[in-house]
Amino acid sequence: TFNNNSLTFKCNQDNYSSDHWAFQPIVRPALPDVKNSVWSRNSMDRFILARIEKKGLTTSPIADDVTLLRRLALDLTGLPPSLSETERFLADHSPNAYERAVDRMLASPHFGERWGRHWLDGARYADSDGYEGDGQRSLWTYRDWVIDALNHDLPFDQFVVQQLAGDLIEGVSVASRIATGFLRANKGSSQPGNRDMQGLIDRTNTVGSVFMGLTVGCAQCHDHKIDPISQREYYQLFAFFNNSNDPFLELATSEEVAERDAHRERQKTLDSELEHYEKELAKRVVQSVKELDRLRQMKQGSEVEKLISKPWDQLDASQRKLIRDGLSQLDEEFKQRIQAVANFQDEEPQLVSTLVVDELPQPRTTQIFVRGVFLELGEVVQPNVPRTLPEMAVSESFNRLDLARWLTASNHPLTRRVAVNRIWQQYFGIGIVETDENFGLGGATPSHPNLLNYLADRMEGLGWSLKNLHRLIVVSATYRQSSHIRQELAERDPRNRLLARQSRLRLEAEIVRDVALASSGLLNDEIGGPSVYPYQDDSVMKGRADRGKWEMSSGSACFRRGMYTHFWRLTPHPFLRAFDIPDANESCTRRQRSNTPLQALTLLNDPWYTEFAIALADRVLRVASTSDKDRIGHVFRFCLSRAPEVEESAILSQLLVKQRESLSSEPERAVRLIESVSVPTTGDPHELAVWTAIARVVLNMDEYITRE
DSSP: OEEETTEEEEEOSSOEEEOOGGGSOOOOOOOOOOSOGGGOSSHHHHHHHHHHHHTTOOOOOBOOHHHHHHHHHHHHHSSOOOHHHHHHHHHOOSTTHHHHHHHHHHTSTHHHHHHHHHHHHHTTOOSBOOTTTOOBOOOHHHHHHHHHHHHTTOOHHHHHHHHHHTTTSTTOOHHHHHHTHHHHTSSSOOSTTOOOHHHHHHHHHHHHHHHHOOOGGGGSSSSOSSSSOOHHHHHHHHHHHTTEEOOEEEOOOHHHHHHHHHHHHHHHHHHHHHHHHHHHHHHHHHTOHHHHHHHHTSTTHHHHHHHTTSOGGGOOHHHHHHHHHHHHTTOHHHHHHHHHHHHHHHTSOOOOEEEOOEEOSSOOOEEEEGGGOTTSEEEEEOSOOOTTSOOOOOOSSOOHHHHHHHHTSTTOSSHHHHHHHHHHHHHHSSOSSSOTTOOSTTSOOOSSHHHHHHHHHHHHHTTTOHHHHHHHHHTSHHHHBOOOOOHHHHHHOTTOSSOSSOOOEEOOHHHHHHHHHHHHTOOBOOOOOSOBOOOOOGGGGTTOSSOOOOOOOOGGGGGBOGGGBOOOSSSOOHHHHHTTOOOSSSOOSSOOOOOOHHHHHHHHHOHHHHHHHHHHHHHHHHHSOSOHHHHHHHHHHHHHSSOOOHHHHHHHHHHHHHHHHHHHHOHHHHHHHHHTSOSOOOSOHHHHHHHHHHHHHHHTOGGGGEEO
């Protein structure tokens, strides 16, 4: 019998049993009694209110309409509400105006982008392999599958099954195979046939963390020191993923494939013709004293001379390259032919492909890695699950589809608890279980255990619909509260675990940029497609071991949402790193939120923000009247969805005067500023530069990068 934090689990040869809360069945709790019953807008609120009342505290008032709408838009779409959406909401005085706004945003295609980005953190999505080589990979169709699945409200149980076993389900489709990219997103080589043990270990650990909230990786080298997971059970879980093949899936029409294949046939012909010319040239060189003399004067010429006399089929690739390099210096036509063949090869049509998983027809033998060393093999094990959790359905042998169905079974105590906790975490800053990645004995206990069980039960009752679960949370009185910090709450509940108010949350890295794109009018809101390359300083890619490039995208592609920015694991975009984007080297289910001087300097000086400020100023000058007051009002409405306070307007009016005076004495400064960016502008450069200063002030307000 093992003890931890007053919890126990017993083990014997056949079974573990544990009284740890997370391993207990999900049972829907009774609704608690509350005094202020009129405050609750749904049953969920009563669990929150009961604890608040028990502590002798009171809830916060509802946030004002503008704050509420902006909060809702940022949480559900990751974008600020448009002027028309704000005006529509404020003009709707019906009792269910807020609920209608919720439904509009849940129906937005940007919902899938917003919540897909959260999921991709856990899936460790990136556009490169990682490690020193950090080779390019194509996995963006999996990213798009996630967005589409969330937009269409694919039930969460199917969402899980398709990502773990989309190649094994009945009625397998291209889409369900693309979904298995979840397993292929691990760091390491993405080339087919490369059986990467560390990658398989990562898949095992990721499934444990993302779906069960367990640190199963701690059992890789020995029995888990805290949780009831043995090393044997770890490798039984590992065995599910050891039975797969890792191919590319080509996503192209038959016409595109035919065009590519025809190009390759022509390539073979050109290669054959080039080799024939090369052999004939080698014969001429051997028979010519003059050519041999020229050859001997070259670097490595004597070695080339020895090689060209040998039978061609006895030469390896490096020797053939040495001959080709030498002969090309003797014969200009041969040199041109080499270049022409290389150019033709570069013109091969590039078909869209993605990384997927296929099950092997014959399972591999899986053995325990003694002390976690894959070269030191121990006992043979079969695919199975930890004994402390419910058993799998009876079967002669288990595969990934069995595992996926087990995770989404009604009696599984973890999957739904973990999923609803992660959603809650995004809305309130901290999960009901703060250690969202660790529901084990070493993790935190729930702040509201009955609420967690209620939401987990409701998830299944709602048909595993994520959109319905989101709606349940955002229409609640708990969610709608003001985030204003009251003195009594600061003293008695400084971390807001009771939720007697809403939380203020700094926006995530991608959303910080997205809201600026939206406010400035530059946002290209196209959904999906290959990753893009917005501006990045040239120095970022220097020093890489590979030949990775950052060729800046053209036109509006530079202004797509941050989740579409190409992500090199080795060299992520510096702007995103400054605002705490995960490195994608391993699963991340909870981002950190730092507050650093570098972030303030980035918003002030990054070339992106110079562009955004100029574009915002240009937008204001185009749509507002010539009144300074009206223009200041438009800056605030574009950025913060509200009118400026009297004091704010006065401060900016004073800045306007100073800027006009300063730039009037140095008009060339205004011209240099406007010409420093590529965004098209209209109007007088002097006035545009003046309003650019105003735009930069508002874009740098704390409120602007904060979800209130």
